[in-house]
Amino acid sequence: MRSDPGAIINQISLRNGHPGEGLSHTSFSNDLCPRPLSDNKFKDLSFYVVRDDLLHPVLNGNKARKLDAVMPILQENSVTDVVTCGGCQSAHAAAVAVACSERGIRPHLLLRGEQPEISTGYNLISMLYGDITYIPRSEYAKRDEMLSMHASLVGGQDGSVIWLNDLFKKSIDDYDSAARFLEAKESTYTFSKVGQDLRKVVVISEGSGDVVGLLGVIRLVKCLSENYVIGKEEKVTIVLDAGTGTTAVGLAIGAVCLGLPWKVVAVMLAETIEGYKRREKVLISDFKRICEPKYQASALNGLDDGMVQWVDRIYPRRFGRVKKGEAEMCRHIARQTGILLDPIYTLAAWEHAVCLCRPEAEDRSNVIMLHTGGTLNMFGLAQRYKPHFQV
Ligand SMILES: *Cc1c(COP(=O)(O)O)cnc(C)c1O
Numbered sequence: 114m115r116s117d118p119g120a121i122i123n124q125i126s127l128r129n130g131h132p133g134e135g136l137s138h139t140s141f142s143n144d145l146c147p148r149p150l151s152d153n154k155f156k157d158l159s160f161y162v163v164r165d166d167l168l169h170p171v172l173n174g175n176k177a178r179k180l181d182a183v184m185p186i187l188q189e190n191s192v193t194d195v196v197t198c199g200g201c202q203s204a205h206a207a208a209v210a211v212a213c214s215e216r217g218i219r220p221h222l223l224l225r226g227e228q229p230e231i232s233t234g235y236n237l238i239s240m241l242y243g244d245i246t247y248i249p250r251s252e253y254a255k256r257d258e259m260l261s262m263h264a265s266l267v268g269g270q271d272g273s274v275i276w277l278n279d280l281f282k283k284s285i286d287d288y289d290s291a292a293r294f295l296e297a298k299e300s301t302y303t304f305s306k307v308g309q310d311l312r313k314v315v316v317i318s319e320g321s322g323d324v325v326g327l328l329g330v331i332r333l334v335k336c337l338s339e340n341y342v343i344g345k346e347e348k349v350t351i352v353l354d355a356g357t358g359t360t361a362v363g364l365a366i367g368a369v370c371l372g373l374p375w376k377v378v379a380v381m382l383a384e385t386i387e388g389y390k391r392r393e394k395v396l397i398s399d400f401k402r403i404c405e406p407k408y409q410a411s412a413l414n415g416l417d418d419g420m421v422q423w424v425d426r427i428y429p430r431r432f433g434r435v436k437k438g439e440a441e442m443c444r445h446i447a448r449q450t451g452i453l454l455d456p457i458y459t460l461a462a463w464e465h466a467v468c469l470c471r472p473e474a475e476d477r478s479n480v481i482m483l484h485t486g487g488t489l490n491m492f493g494l495a496q497r498y499k500p501h502f503q504v
Contacts, residue, residue: 114184114212114329115177118336121164122147122343125450126157127467136464137442143450150347150479160470160480162452163337166459166488169211171238174486175360176208179321181329183277184212186284187315196264197317198223198248198256202493204486205320207235210243220244221267223260225253234492256319264314272312280315281325282403320357322392324399330363331370337481338373348374348478352466354458354485355379358389358421362396364483365420370412376478378422378469380461383433386423393419427464433457435494440501455490456501 124147128140147161165174187195195213199206199222206222213220220243224236228247232240239245252259264274317323338345351368355361361379368375381389397417430436439456446463447453454460466482468474495502 114181115168118181118332120333120337120340121167122340123162123164123450123452124148124159125162125452125466126159127470129158136467137438137445139467141446141449143452147342149342150344150349153479158470158472160466160482161342162466162482162484163333164452164484165333166453166484166486168486171489172208172211173204173235173489174484176205176321176486177212178329178333179326179359179363180208180212181332182325183317183321183323183329184216186277186281186325187213187218188216189284190280190315191313192218192315193312194219194221194267194314195317196221196223196260196267196314198225198253198260198319200225201227201229201247202235202490203239203320204235204490206243207238207489209317209321210239210241214242221263222246223248223253223263226250231496233496234489236493238489260316260318264316268312268314272314274314274316276316277318277323277325278399278403281323285403320359322357322359322396324396324403326359327363327366327396327400330360331367334364334367334373334375335371338371343481345371345373348376349481350376350378350469350478351481351483352378352462352469353380353483354382354462355389355423356383356458358384358392358423359396360483360485361421361423362393366397366400366413369416369420372412376422377420378424378465380426380465381423382426382458382461389421389423390419393421424465426461427468435498435501437501440495440498452484453488453491454484455487455494457494458487458490459484 124144126142168174168177195209195218197206197209201224206224210220210222222239222243222245224245224247229236248259268274337343351364353361358379361377365377394417397413401413435456439460443454443456443460454463462482466480470480
């Protein structure tokens with residue numbers, strides 16, 4: 114999808130307040146022209162930020178990476194409609210809506226719960242770009258059923274429906290004979306030959322958690338390793354915030370397959386550690402099943418139990434809630450660095466990056482935070498947690 118997979122990199126320097134004082138006493142400064150890691154050698158207290166928040170004004174950076182390999186597959190197969198789902202402020206649903214609309218594909222979004230009184234943030238973008246249906250929570254709980262049913266409705270009597278992972282597998286299997294694949298008639302997975310108005314519907318799972326989402330993240334790893342600031346030689350710890358954990362697993366798979374001395378630390382924000390480990394296993398095994406040997410997945414042998422280091426948030430709280438002081442912290446960092454963080458996701462990664470680059474951190478390496486984006490998230494949060502956002 115992206116003609117240029119490149120990323121902008123900033124270097125953040127820290128000046129500590131008194132020892133033991135929290136993040137709000139640390140001052141930060143942003144160097145927009147970072148020094149290469151090989152020159153840095155811990156001379157000063159700093160970490161790097163990969164600014165995927167700058168990829169697109171309304172399409173969330175992290176979701177844009179995941180859709181990087183998805184959109185070409187949809188286009189190559191002349192898909193007419195996409196069905197996906199998410200929460201009411203889903204960055205994923207909004208991203209699918211924007212990316213599909215850019216390519217003449219109709220996006221159908223199933224959003225959980227009721228229509229909000231005021232539409233803002235990702236909800237507003239979803240409404241502007243996509244076809245929204247609000248789904249009662251009880252029905253939403255049976256996600257696959259709900260998606261399948263809605264997709265058949267969109268497809269109509271003669272249209273065809275396929276899940277993204279199945280379409281991707283077919284695309285890879287038949288890569289050398291894509292033309293033949295497009296004409297395949299009997300398979301239930303592939304699209305039958307369609308007339309002009311027949312719909313070809315693809316179902317994308319919640320949060321772009323499909324294995325094909327990993328490919329765009331792997332492309333990012335390759336591009337970072339070729340960037341003069343980062344390179345292939347230095348030891349690196351990449352820190353990021355995790356929702357479904359797909360991005361974190363994609364980074365780890367990319368590093369292993371490309372032979373990079375990189376470690377991935379993911380802050381768990383939506384699931385228990387058991388949930389994340391289970392998900393990592395499934396993604397690795399799906400990746401190996403679908404991609405091997407084209408993408409050197411043999412490097413992953415023996416690593417089925419996981420590569421990502423899953424960590425708790427430094428200042429813990431209940432999943433998905435904003436705590437007092439966090440919006441203020443985001444303001445502190447925004448004013449000193451120009452970088453906008455949201456209190457739930459990207460602030461959690463920032464907190465960890467600060468800790469890992471402190472001199473007392475064990476196993477010190479160069480710390481790189483992946484800014485996963487989510488700027489529009491702020492609007493929904495400010496509406497929901499009004500008092501925290503009042504100055
Ligand atoms: C979607 C999203 C995440 C979660 O990504 P996963 O791959 O699901 O872990 C994290 N941060 C932001 C800003 C996001 O939009």
